[in-house]
Amino acid sequence: MSWTDERIDRLKALWTKGMTASQIADELGGVSRNAVIGKAHRLGLQSRPSPVKANEPAAKAKKAKPEAAPKPAAETPAPKPRVEAAPSAPTQRAEAPAAAAAPARSQVAPESQPIIRSIGPGGFIRQTPSEQQAPIPPAPPRRLVPAKPSAEVADKTSLLDLNEKICKWPMGHPGEPDFHFCGNPANPGFPYCVEHCGVAYQAQMPRRDRRPPPPLPFGGPRIR
DNA sequence: CCCTGATTCGC
DNA sequence: GCGAATCAGG
Numbered sequence: 001m002s003w004t005d006e007r008i009d010r011l012k013a014l015w016t017k018g019m020t021a022s023q024i025a026d027e028l029g030g031v032s033r034n035a036v037i038g039k040a041h042r043l044g045l046q047s048r049p050s051p052v053k054a055n056e057p058a059a060k061a062k063k064a065k066p067e068a069a070p071k072p073a074a075e076t077p078a079p080k081p082r083v084e085a086a087p088s089a090p091t092q093r094a095e096a097p098a099a100a101a102a103p104a105r106s107q108v109a110p111e112s113q114p115i116i117r118s119i120g121p122g123g124f125i126r127q128t129p130s131e132q133q134a135p136i137p138p139a140p141p142r143r144l145v146p147a148k149p150s151a152e153v154a155d156k157t158s159l160l161d162l163n164e165k166i167c168k169w170p171m172g173h174p175g176e177p178d179f180h181f182c183g184n185p186a187n188p189g190f191p192y193c194v195e196h197c198g199v200a201y202q203a204q205m206p207r208r209d210r211r212p213p214p215p216l217p218f219g220g221p222r223i224r
Numbered sequence: 225c226c227c228t229g230a231t232t233c234g235c
Numbered sequence: 236g237c238g239a240a241t242c243a244g245g
Contacts, residue, residue: 031238035239037238038239039237041229041231048229
């Protein structure tokens, strides 16, 4: 298959419409998903959110060349501090001034001073008192009252009300707050009431009177 | 493993 | 220009 003008137009339309490359390839037929993507790029069509390039900085950070050698700031290339005279005192001075400001706290850092835990029966590890959360206070007892349906849906036939004896004709659209079903007595043997059966089932017109359906945009879905 | 789009590269 | 192969995230 080649990229005729007509097929390119369809590709553009479907791509712009937001269809996935697979769907477009399926729709056009005779081409692979890769072919569609490749062609779309060559046409300069707007790129769509790629799972791979979702966030530029993260991808960049991950792809950052190891050989680029972003030196860790902690490890300064500067020469190691020379050991000076008076061996006893300098070590203290080497510490940052900030450390001197709050010496007691920094000394008991968790890493240098692991907390001691005792093992309970069965081998579980006991928490220290400081790790324990305050218990969640029990909710005060309340009387449970059935939820009141919103005014919109009150007296309407919901999905749960459906059965064989009532009309299942949808009123409105799913997701809308007042979406419900007709709920009138169903025409026996049919899922809808008489009125909606008249809408759902149209009498078959004589063959010669039928007009061919108008062409769908972009040729419509491919029939397989 | 399935999906997705991007990119590469031999044709 | 084309698209399979490959990559890489969801």
